[in-house]
Amino acid sequence: MGNETPAMTVWVVYARPHQAWRRQVDLPAGATVAQALAASGFTQAFPDVDPWQAGVGVFGRRVQPGHSLSGGDRVEIYRALVFDPMESRRRRAAHRARKSPGARPPRTPKAPR
Template sequence: MVNEPSAAPQLSVCVCYALPGHVWLREVMLPVDATVADALAASGFAQAFPVVKPWERGVGIFGRATEPQARLADGDRVEIYRGLSFDPKESRRRRADHRRSKTARNGRVRPAGLF
């Protein structure tokens, strides 16, 4: 019986980038000591989206921002963030204004600060 060399341990990591109506997703196999930057390079993200600079908007692992040199664990999901299509504060203001105008039209008065 011949002893075969065992394969080097590897990590399975998912790299994703969400666009409106479309999700780009790649699963890559990397060495155990791989970093987030290694995962991005192996995924082919730069070729698929040549004009997107992933570190400009941020990159994270399971929703937590991270740095390029951060080490990965098996099963990690590397997320490439994009800019928001709207300002959350402005959306909240518009919803509050809409509720106020709706209340005024119905003749009901709500205490200030309760929406």
């Protein structure tokens, strides 16, 4: 019966274009996201990647380095977007409109009054 802090397990993940990197890390209760990143060895595995540039989150919600973790959390290191999602959607919609017969022409924006 010592003064041991109960341990918790979290995952640290980083999705690359063709492969996912993930590490299971055992930390003391109350550990932070920054401590999880340090314990995972992420900076050694990817010395040219700043995890805070594109953001870090827990289960899809962006968090700060001091965010406290709970057992079973998944710390996600995000990558910068390669394309603009809205522009990609517009291109797909225009492509579908060209392919389907009898499709309406694209709408033109209204002129200012």
